Amino acid sequence: MTTPDLPAGPAAHTAISAATAARFDAILDELARDESIADAVIDRGRAQFPAYASVPSADLIEAVGRNRALAIQTLRSGVIPPPEQIWEAALSTHQRLAQGLSITDIMGGFRESLREIQSRVIARTSERGLDPQIALRASTLLWDLGDTFSARISLAYREIQIADEVARKQEQEQWIRRLLAGDLTDAEHRAAGARLSEAGPIRAVVTGPLPVPLSAPLPDTLYLDQGRAAGYLPADQTLPDTISYSEGSLGDWHTLPESHRLAQQLQAAAELLGRQGRNTLADLSWRIGVPASPSLNEFLRRSYIEPVLAEGEFGALILDSIRAFIGHGLRVDAAAKSLPVHPNTLRYRMQKFEELTESSLGEFDTLVEVAWALAVAGGSEDQRVV
Structure with missing residues (x-):
């Protein structure tokens, strides 16, 4: 029960007697038991928001009951709960969205509940001669509750949107995976x-x-x-x-x-x-x-790369020169210019390569093998085999 010395509820914010506070609490008790509130809210809600016609009456009665309990709890305490604590809004949002209603319909339905409770609070406080300030305070609390409830609906709606988008992305990802793997079901095959x-x-x-x-x-x-x-x-x-x-x-x-x-x-x-x-x-x-031929890669590395790299820094210069030679279509002048060195310097390095690897760059098979070996060995991007 609300008493004058407790800072809770509309009655506690006015200078009234304990008896008056008790009379207001009695009104709230009556509203908590008044099942006709649901009928009035549902009738007016369906008239205002036609989408509610598709929602079963039992679901709406349950929702109005939750809304009524939340409103009465707020009127008793005089405190608006923070949005994250209003689980009723999140539950209603999930249920109504699943039933095809819009967020506007959901917000409007809750405000119809508050409007009905507000009108009955005003009527009963007036009938029983209570201070009009009590009804005014109750109305203010209910409208503030409506704003907070709407904020929680918006948050729940956003959470649902995010969850739906994540689910859609995951479903799309799995579909693409199966499509690329050639593992679609018959139904997915037809859909594809x-x-x-x-x-x-x-x-x-x-x-x-x-x-x-x-x-x-x-x-x-x-x-x-x-x-x-x-x-x-x-x-x-x-x-x-x-x-x-x-x-x-x-x-x-x-x-x-x-x-x-x-x-x-x-x-x-x-x-x-x-x-x-x-x-x-x-x-x-x-x-x-190249990636699928490890044995060949190793053989060519031993044949054409290791003997040259054994010469140290000069060996690395030789490999760079051979890369340039092959990469420029076996044109000595173009390859030498790209390094840049004199063409005779390039020819000397090519000769040293042939000596170290016991091969001939004039043979087609050797060129193929050397190109492969250099691809495996790597090198700077501008000198890599192209």
């Missing part, structure tokens, strides 16, 4: 046909480690996985220059699993060779086989 049949040519994409932060959001057709991304893109779309990635073969959605495997192989080769930016099969060509 309807979804992608008119998309035109597409190809799989696999990125290297993504820069942080990204200069622009990734397309929705890519998913993130441990700092990388994979997915598919239409023929006319590329990723920003700041992202290193590889593209599989172009085709329709049926060929995406094969395109994805190719993109994975290309990206593995690109990272092993230190290539940045966009990579295609046309760019990497035979180099795609």
